[in-house]
Amino acid sequence: MTTTLPDSVRRLLRERFDIQRLRPGQAEVIDSVLKGHDTLAVMPTGSGKSLCYQVPALCLDGLTVVVSPLISLMQDQAEKLEGLELDPAVVNSAVGDAAADAALDSVARRDERIVLTTPEQLQDPEVIASIQRNRIALLVVDEAHCISQWGHDFRPAYLGIPDAVRALGRPPVLALTATATDALIHDIAAQLDLQSLCVVKAGLYRPNLIYAVQHVAGDDERLAQVRSLVAREKGAGIVYTATVREAERLHAGLKEAGQQVALYHGRCTAGQRRDSQAAFMTGECRVMVATNAFGMGIDKPDVRFIVHAQLPGSLDAYYQETGRAGRDGEPARCTLLHDERDKRVQQFFLSNRYPSADTLEQIVAEMRDIDAAEPLPLDVLHQRLPNVARRKLQVALTMLCEAEIARRHKDGRYSRQPGKNDAQAVQTIAAQYAERSGKDRATLEAMLHYARSGRCRWAMLLEYYGEHGGPERCGTCDSCVRAAEAARHPVEPLPESKAGASAPRFAEGDKVRARRHGVGTVVATTRERVDVRFPDGAIRRFVPRYLKREAMPAGRTTDS
Incomplete structure (x- = not known):
């Protein structure tokens, strides 16, 4: 069924955005938001998710708050909005205190239609107080999969968003993500406390992406194949690795081969990451070698190839990262280099993903000393538990709050709930993590099955996401090409x-x-x-x- 938007909205699209025809899913999302429904939009990279809040921001009476995980993504969004003469207020740690104060003052005076901020900023009482002076028309959660600790790109700071939603009077919520299985959709809805949710899933099939798997054995062959692929492909491309060590090794190998190449990973300084991203975006460097720290929100339409030099941890991560290619609609190649030994790297990551029962007991013991009248912020708790990684501490505290062993206050501080059976709760949480670990192993097996299989790559991806109506054979991936060749030459x-x-x-x-x-x-x-x-x-x-x-x-x- 085709969704028909009001004449005023269609006129706005033509006159303000110069858009005559919407992409699949956009009309349904915009219509749902304008009707005041909580909405989850699952739309592939390059399908125009930003328009789904930009149009309502101009139509609704009140302020639209957009929460994004990355400052670089926010800067890109701000520049596009300015080009539409819709200058937003930007509140993040990179704009400086003076600019942030000016933006908050502008928000408090109700001078803005859109404010762009981060999950971390929403935990600041001053930021919330400035936003509260407005009528909140819509709260947008970009990259919404980051709120799920079971997802491939969990970001603990997102766990504070539900508190912000309640503090802002529970406005309608628009959650945006490029990929989500049914299980992940349910978890996003539960985490954001979206009781009655309109889910819009645009088709994930992008026929211009040409998938292939090449098998390698050992580091030398991996480097040789990466060099060969990069030399053969034209235009800009990204080479993804699972580890910092491999990113640095391949970056050095490509540089030695005379390629214009940049490097991006979590251990680079902020300045190094900023310079590498700028060089890639402007074309100064043709190839970016990176871990999964790079890419979210990167709007470079002419990426012609993606090489995964090591096995990703899930098909969710793989589809999200390969989706950064070919956003201009032109053909782009997505090649996975698969060494059977790569699964050990992902198995190591999985083994360290969740807090153990011992870690949970250590956190609970520390919280017994916290006075309920004087809750402690996360930073202080982390100082008291230096041997517990900050990310694991945030995950554990979330589970302890859900079990009502701990309490998270509106200002983001934590205290212990009195009169609870700590030991039983810890065992229950540990059992939940053990169950989830089993599901994570199954997720990794699905990625391995993709790498090992001779089936159509697109058919496997669409089947994984439960999407029906796609092709049984795309006709372009390595498996389809090989099958066609075999049919011609039995x-x-x-x-x-x-x-x-x-x-x-x-x-x-x-x-x-x-x-x-x-x-x-x-x-x-x-x-x-x-x-x-x-x-x-x-x-x-x-x-x-x-x-x-x-x-x-x-x-x-x-x-x-």
């Missing part, structure tokens, strides 16, 4: 040892023979396909029945 299967025998099963390290290619080594296998590395370094994929196990020399095993 290969006669090798003779079986017994009539009717089932296809052989192989393990990594097995020596196998393939017709026309000779002997190679199995590097990855599933029930439906086997990837084999040949002496020339090439990795080719086969249906198992096309391969024959090669006899091992006497005295040797596949592990030798």
